[in-house]
Amino acid sequence: MYFMLIQHQQWVLVHLHHRTKLPLMEQVNIQNMSDIKITSWNVRGLRRLIKLKQVINRIKQLKSKIIFLQETHLTMSDVKLVKNRWPGQVVHASYNNYARGVLILIHRTVPFQMIKTIQDPAGRYVIAQGNILSFAVNLVSIYGPNENNPKFFEDLFLTISTLQGSYIIGGDFNCTLNQTIDRSTGSDIYKTQTRQVINQYISDINLVEVWREQNPDKIEFSCQSGIHKSRSRIDYFLVSRELLSRIKKCQYDSIVISDHAAISLNVHIEKFTNNPINWRFQARWLQNPDFVKFVGEKIDNYFELNTDQTSASVRWEGFKAYIRGEILSFTSTKAKKQKKQIEILEKQIKLLELDLTTGDDQLKQSELLRLRTEYNKLSSDAAARNLLWLKQSYYDQGEKAGKLLAWRIKKMQSDRAINSIINSAGNLTVDPSEINDSFREFYQTLYKSECPQVSVEQETFLDQLQFPTLAEDSKKELDRDLTTEEISQAIKNINSGKAPGPDGFTSEFYKAFQEKLTIPLFKMYKEAYQNGTLPPTLRQAMITLILKPGKPPAERSSFRPISLMGVDTKILCKVLAKRLDPYISQLVHNDQNGFVPKRQGFHNIRRVFNIIYEKFDAKDTALLSLDARQAFDRIEWPYLFNVLPRFGFGTNFLKWIQILYTGPTASILTNNIVSKPITLERSTRQGCPLSPMLFILAIEPLAMAIRTHTDLSGIRIGEQQHRLALYADGLIVFLTKLSTSIPNLMQQIELFGQFSGYTVNDSKSSILFLNEDERLKSIIQTPFINAYEGFVYLGIKITPDVKTTVATNYDPLIREVKATLDRWMTMPISIIGRINMIKMNVLPRFLYLFQSLPLPPPKLFFDEVNNIFNAFIWNNKKSRLRLRLLYLPYERGGLKLPNLKWYYWSAQLRSAMFYFSTEIPPA
Known part of the structure; x- marks a missing residue:
C-alpha cells in the first residue's frame, strides 16, 4: 500500500503510519483496563440548556463514567432534559420545586445491572443498587441539608446499612468532617451534631473518607462561598473500607462553572475494559464551510497526486486512510486549541486556589475571580455553539416526523447493553x-x-423444478x-x-x-x-x-x-x-x-x-x-x-x-x-x-x-x-x-x-x-x-373464528398506544411536535391494522382514540381547538392531524385497488 504513496508524495505515508488502525474491527484495547472514574459534583442548577451542556462537556473532559450530581434544581419532568443528552442510565430524585435534586449518571460503557433504586422525595439523595459485572455495589448521591440536621443523616445511613454490597457514597454533605482544617476561617463551630453523626456512622458501617485517607494533613477546599467570603471542604467520597485497595487516587478539580469543585476517584474493577469507540465521521462538520472546503481540497490533491499508474483498489484504500487522518487533523486541531486554553486556565485556577488555602490575598482573589470568569465564558461559548447547531437542526426538522423526533422518542427506550449471556457451556x-x-x-x-459442495441430492431436487427465467433483454x-x-x-x-x-x-x-x-x-x-x-x-x-x-x-x-x-x-x-x-x-x-x-x-x-x-x-x-x-x-x-x-x-x-x-x-x-x-x-x-x-x-x-x-x-x-x-x-x-x-x-x-x-x-x-x-x-x-x-x-x-379477530387485535393496540402517549405526555414538545409524533409512531400502527384486517374496527374505536389523541395533544388540559379543525391542512388553519376514519376508508379502497390494477392480482 505504501509504495504508491511514497512515489507520489512521501508525506502521505506519515498519515497512513499514524492511522495503522485502518481495520478498526481488529483493534483490541489494552489501555485504561479495569478502571472506572467516578465523579461527584454540586453543579448549582441544570435548568438552563447552556449550563447543562457546559456540565456534560466538563464530564467528558474529566472522562468520568459514573457521575453523582447535586443541586440539579430539576423537577421530575425536567429530568428528561438530561436523559435526552446522556448516553446511558440516569437515576434521579427531585423536589417539587426548582431546588435540591440529585442525579446519578452511569455511562453506557459501564456494565451496570440495576437491581433497584431508592429516591428521596425531598430530593436530597438517590441510591442505585446493582452489579458491575460480579461486583455488588450501592451508588449513593447526597445533597446534605444546609442547616444542622443530624436526623437526616441518621435516617440515610440506616437506609444504606440495610443494602447488600459495597458502598460508594458521594456528594455535597454541607458539613465539614474535620472542624480544624476543613474551613478557611479556622475552627468550624457549626453543625457539630451533624458532624458527630456522620463520623459515627463512618465508623459503625466501616466507611472511609477517601481523600482525607490519602491526604491526612493536606489543606484543600471544595467550595467557595462568595456570600460568606469563606472556603470549605464539604464534598466527599465515603466508600466501604474493603474498596480502599481498589482506589488509585482521589482528587479535587478546579472550582469552575459551579462554586463547588468536582471530586473524582478511580476504582479498579476486575475484568472491566473501558474500550474506545471506533472513529465515526460526524455529519455536523458538513455545516462548517471551512471544513467542507478543506476536505474537498484534500480529496482533489490526493487523486491528482495518486494517479492511475497504481492500482485503483490500493488507491481507494489509501484514500480512506489518508482522508480520515486529514479529517481528524482538522477537527482535533479545533478541539485541541480550545482544550489547551481551558487546561491552562484550569492549572492557573488550581494553583491560585491552593495558594489561597494559607491566607486571603485580595490581589490573588481578584485574579482568581477573573480566571474563573474567563473559564466560564469559554465553556459557555462552546456550549452555545453546539446548542445553536442543534437548535438549527431542530428548527429545520426536529418536530417534523423525521429522524431527530424519532431520536427523541427512542432516547426514552433502553439502550443495547448486553449485561449477561448464557455461553456455550450453559453458564x-x-x-x-x-x-x-x-x-x-x-x-x-x-x-x-455445513454444505460446502453441491450435492447429488441438491441437483436432483432442483432439476425436477421448472424455473421461471429472465427474458433475453432483461x-x-x-x-x-x-x-x-x-x-x-x-x-x-x-x-x-x-x-x-x-x-x-x-x-x-x-x-x-x-x-x-x-x-x-x-x-x-x-x-x-x-x-x-x-x-x-x-x-x-x-x-x-x-x-x-x-x-x-x-x-x-x-x-x-x-x-x-x-x-x-x-x-x-x-x-x-x-x-x-x-x-x-x-x-x-x-x-x-x-x-x-x-x-x-x-x-x-x-x-x-x-x-x-x-x-x-x-x-x-x-x-x-x-x-x-x-x-x-x-x-x-x-x-x-x-x-x-x-x-x-x-x-x-x-x-x-x-x-x-x-x-x-x-x-x-x-x-x-x-x-x-x-x-x-x-x-x-x-x-x-x-x-x-x-x-x-x-x-x-x-x-x-x-x-x-x-x-x-x-x-x-x-x-x-x-x-x-x-x-x-x-x-x-x-x-x-x-x-x-x-x-x-x-x-x-x-x-x-x-x-x-x-x-x-x-x-x-x-x-x-x-x-x-x-x-x-x-x-x-x-x-x-x-x-x-x-x-x-x-x-x-x-x-x-373471525368474529373474535377485531377485538383480539384492536383492544391490545388501543391500550398500548394509550400507555405510550401517557409516557410521552410530559415531554417538552410543542403541539405541532405532538401531532407529528402521532403521525410517525401511532398512525402506522393503526394503519397496518386497517390494511391487514378485512373487518371494520370496534364500534366506539374512533371516539376512544380521538379522546386519547386529545389528551396527548393538549397535555391532559382542556382542548382549545376541536379535532375537526386540527384535521385541516396548514393553509386552511389546521395542523394536519391524521383523521383515522379517513385513513381507514382509504386503506379499504387501496386494498381493493390492488385486485383491479394489476395483471396478476395478489394471491
Missing part, C-alpha cells in the same frame, strides 16, 4: 469480554458452511457494464442517518463529496470486477445485535445480527439491487409478497383471513405457520450460486454477486467491545440492500416444490387451490388431507434443508386446525404447537 456470564467471546463463537459456528440489462451515473444515483438514494461500517465513513460524507468520489469509486469497482475480489475494507463488516421483541435477553439466539457494511460496499449493492428490482416479480411467484415491488405483507394476512372465513370449522383442514431458524443467516452459498443461473441470470451479474460473497469477514460488536474478525461462509447479510432479493430467490425453489408436489393437498376455494403464502422467510402452508400432506411437507423441507441451510424451528412453529373438535383433540401428531386460540403472523393475531 451465565456477566464479563463483557466473555460475552463478546461467546457471541463470536456463536456466530463463527452459525456462519460456518438479462442483457442486468449484465451491462457499471456506469458512473448509476454510482452517482446510488449515492444520492442511499439512506442517511445510518450507522457506518468499520471504516467510519457515513453516507452523509459520500453525499457531500459525491462529485469528487464517483470516478474513484467507479475505477475501484471496475478493477475489483477484473480481479474477482473487493479491496480488504470493502469485505469487512461489523455485526451489531438487536434483541428480538419478547425474546429472553440471556440467550444468544434472541438477538438479530445486523451487518454494518462500509458505505462504499453498500453503494455497489445498491446499484445491483436497483437493476434487479424491476425483474424480481418475474422470477418470484405472486404468493411471495416480501421485498417484491407492488406487493404487500397485508395481502398474505387478508388471504389467510379469507381462507379461514370460507373454510370455517372445516374438518381435516389446517394452517401451518413455520418459523425458520435464522433463515437469512443459514443460506448456503454453493446452493445460492447453483440456483441463480437457473433463473437465467447472465455471467456478468452473477460474477458481481460472487465478488460480494468472496472472502467477507465480520467482527461482533457488544458493549463497545469489538471481536477479532470471523470469516463468513454462508448467509445473506441483514443490512445489505441486495440481500432481501437474494434470499427470496434462494427460498423460491422450496415454494416451487410445495406448489407442485402431487401428494400435498392445499385448500381449494372455487377454481383455485391455495397451498402457501410467504413474506420473505415467514411461511404459512394451507393443507387438507393432513395425514398424508403434513409428512410429505416435512419430508420436502428436510430434504431442502440438507443443502440449502433452511431449517424449521419446530418448537416455535404452529398448527391451527380449522375444526374446533380437532383443535381440542388433534387428528394427527405433529412436533408443532397446537394453536388452539390462534397464532401471530406478521404482527397480526390470526384467530380460528
Whole structure:
C-alpha cells in the first residue's frame, strides 16, 4: 500500500503510519483496563440548556463514567432534559420545586445491572443498587441539608446499612468532617451534631473518607462561598473500607462553572475494559464551510497526486486512510486549541486556589475571580455553539416526523447493553469480554458452511423444478457494464442517518463529496470486477445485535445480527439491487409478497383471513405457520450460486454477486467491545440492500416444490387451490388431507434443508386446525404447537373464528398506544411536535391494522382514540381547538392531524385497488 504513496508524495505515508488502525474491527484495547472514574459534583442548577451542556462537556473532559450530581434544581419532568443528552442510565430524585435534586449518571460503557433504586422525595439523595459485572455495589448521591440536621443523616445511613454490597457514597454533605482544617476561617463551630453523626456512622458501617485517607494533613477546599467570603471542604467520597485497595487516587478539580469543585476517584474493577469507540465521521462538520472546503481540497490533491499508474483498489484504500487522518487533523486541531486554553486556565485556577488555602490575598482573589470568569465564558461559548447547531437542526426538522423526533422518542427506550449471556457451556456470564467471546463463537459456528459442495441430492431436487427465467433483454440489462451515473444515483438514494461500517465513513460524507468520489469509486469497482475480489475494507463488516421483541435477553439466539457494511460496499449493492428490482416479480411467484415491488405483507394476512372465513370449522383442514431458524443467516452459498443461473441470470451479474460473497469477514460488536474478525461462509447479510432479493430467490425453489408436489393437498376455494403464502422467510402452508400432506411437507423441507441451510424451528412453529373438535383433540401428531386460540403472523393475531379477530387485535393496540402517549405526555414538545409524533409512531400502527384486517374496527374505536389523541395533544388540559379543525391542512388553519376514519376508508379502497390494477392480482 505504501509504495504508491511514497512515489507520489512521501508525506502521505506519515498519515497512513499514524492511522495503522485502518481495520478498526481488529483493534483490541489494552489501555485504561479495569478502571472506572467516578465523579461527584454540586453543579448549582441544570435548568438552563447552556449550563447543562457546559456540565456534560466538563464530564467528558474529566472522562468520568459514573457521575453523582447535586443541586440539579430539576423537577421530575425536567429530568428528561438530561436523559435526552446522556448516553446511558440516569437515576434521579427531585423536589417539587426548582431546588435540591440529585442525579446519578452511569455511562453506557459501564456494565451496570440495576437491581433497584431508592429516591428521596425531598430530593436530597438517590441510591442505585446493582452489579458491575460480579461486583455488588450501592451508588449513593447526597445533597446534605444546609442547616444542622443530624436526623437526616441518621435516617440515610440506616437506609444504606440495610443494602447488600459495597458502598460508594458521594456528594455535597454541607458539613465539614474535620472542624480544624476543613474551613478557611479556622475552627468550624457549626453543625457539630451533624458532624458527630456522620463520623459515627463512618465508623459503625466501616466507611472511609477517601481523600482525607490519602491526604491526612493536606489543606484543600471544595467550595467557595462568595456570600460568606469563606472556603470549605464539604464534598466527599465515603466508600466501604474493603474498596480502599481498589482506589488509585482521589482528587479535587478546579472550582469552575459551579462554586463547588468536582471530586473524582478511580476504582479498579476486575475484568472491566473501558474500550474506545471506533472513529465515526460526524455529519455536523458538513455545516462548517471551512471544513467542507478543506476536505474537498484534500480529496482533489490526493487523486491528482495518486494517479492511475497504481492500482485503483490500493488507491481507494489509501484514500480512506489518508482522508480520515486529514479529517481528524482538522477537527482535533479545533478541539485541541480550545482544550489547551481551558487546561491552562484550569492549572492557573488550581494553583491560585491552593495558594489561597494559607491566607486571603485580595490581589490573588481578584485574579482568581477573573480566571474563573474567563473559564466560564469559554465553556459557555462552546456550549452555545453546539446548542445553536442543534437548535438549527431542530428548527429545520426536529418536530417534523423525521429522524431527530424519532431520536427523541427512542432516547426514552433502553439502550443495547448486553449485561449477561448464557455461553456455550450453559453458564451465565456477566464479563463483557466473555460475552463478546461467546457471541463470536456463536456466530463463527452459525456462519460456518455445513454444505460446502453441491450435492447429488441438491441437483436432483432442483432439476425436477421448472424455473421461471429472465427474458433475453432483461438479462442483457442486468449484465451491462457499471456506469458512473448509476454510482452517482446510488449515492444520492442511499439512506442517511445510518450507522457506518468499520471504516467510519457515513453516507452523509459520500453525499457531500459525491462529485469528487464517483470516478474513484467507479475505477475501484471496475478493477475489483477484473480481479474477482473487493479491496480488504470493502469485505469487512461489523455485526451489531438487536434483541428480538419478547425474546429472553440471556440467550444468544434472541438477538438479530445486523451487518454494518462500509458505505462504499453498500453503494455497489445498491446499484445491483436497483437493476434487479424491476425483474424480481418475474422470477418470484405472486404468493411471495416480501421485498417484491407492488406487493404487500397485508395481502398474505387478508388471504389467510379469507381462507379461514370460507373454510370455517372445516374438518381435516389446517394452517401451518413455520418459523425458520435464522433463515437469512443459514443460506448456503454453493446452493445460492447453483440456483441463480437457473433463473437465467447472465455471467456478468452473477460474477458481481460472487465478488460480494468472496472472502467477507465480520467482527461482533457488544458493549463497545469489538471481536477479532470471523470469516463468513454462508448467509445473506441483514443490512445489505441486495440481500432481501437474494434470499427470496434462494427460498423460491422450496415454494416451487410445495406448489407442485402431487401428494400435498392445499385448500381449494372455487377454481383455485391455495397451498402457501410467504413474506420473505415467514411461511404459512394451507393443507387438507393432513395425514398424508403434513409428512410429505416435512419430508420436502428436510430434504431442502440438507443443502440449502433452511431449517424449521419446530418448537416455535404452529398448527391451527380449522375444526374446533380437532383443535381440542388433534387428528394427527405433529412436533408443532397446537394453536388452539390462534397464532401471530406478521404482527397480526390470526384467530380460528373471525368474529373474535377485531377485538383480539384492536383492544391490545388501543391500550398500548394509550400507555405510550401517557409516557410521552410530559415531554417538552410543542403541539405541532405532538401531532407529528402521532403521525410517525401511532398512525402506522393503526394503519397496518386497517390494511391487514378485512373487518371494520370496534364500534366506539374512533371516539376512544380521538379522546386519547386529545389528551396527548393538549397535555391532559382542556382542548382549545376541536379535532375537526386540527384535521385541516396548514393553509386552511389546521395542523394536519391524521383523521383515522379517513385513513381507514382509504386503506379499504387501496386494498381493493390492488385486485383491479394489476395483471396478476395478489394471491
